Amino acid sequence: MDNTNSDFTLRFPPWQLHTFVTGMVGGLLYGRGQLRLPTKWLPGLLFLTMSAFMVSLAYFENPLTANAGNGVLAPLYLVIIVCLAYQGPISRMLAWKPCNSLANELRCLFAQA
Numbered sequence: 001m002d003n004t005n006s007d008f009t010l011r012f013p014p015w016q017l018h019t020f021v022t023g024m025v026g027g028l029l030y031g032r033g034q035l036r037l038p039t040k041w042l043p044g045l046l047f048l049t050m051s052a053f054m055v056s057l058a059y060f061e062n063p064l065t066a067n068a069g070n071g072v073l074a075p076l077y078l079v080i081i082v083c084l085a086y087q088g089p090i091s092r093m094l095a096w097k098p099c100n101s102l103a104n105e106l107r108c109l110f111a112q113a
Contacts, residue, residue, distance in 0.1 A: 019071040026078040030085060037086065047083035047090060050076055 029035040037043055054076060084090055093099060 016071060019074040022071070022074040022078055023081075026082060030082055035082060040088065043083040043086035043088050044090060046079055050080045050083070054080070 026035070037046070054073075057073075084094065
């Protein structure tokens with residue numbers, strides 16, 4: 001049974017405000033230098049752990065996947081993005097010129113789709 005009301009409430013923009021606020025607060029804290037991790041290897045470890053957790057969410061039945069569209073996963077995405085932004089091997093690889101060119105080409109491709 002298809003319930004269009006539940007789809008509307010899931011995608012209603014004002015009710016997604018908390019995901020926007022989570023991302024903005026995380027970005028502001030990181031930009032101001034107030035979001036610090038204690039060691040150099042911790043961002044890589046957190047990135048791998050959170051990525052493995054996100055992959056496991058896709059393959060195993062759990063309550064988080066049923067509510068994935070309502071902002072439950074926003075803090076996990078924030079941790080992944082902040083870990084990618086820290087100066088380490090992953091951020092250096094993403095800042096590499098060929099990766100940057102590929103990202104720009106993909107953005108152009110998706111913008112036209």
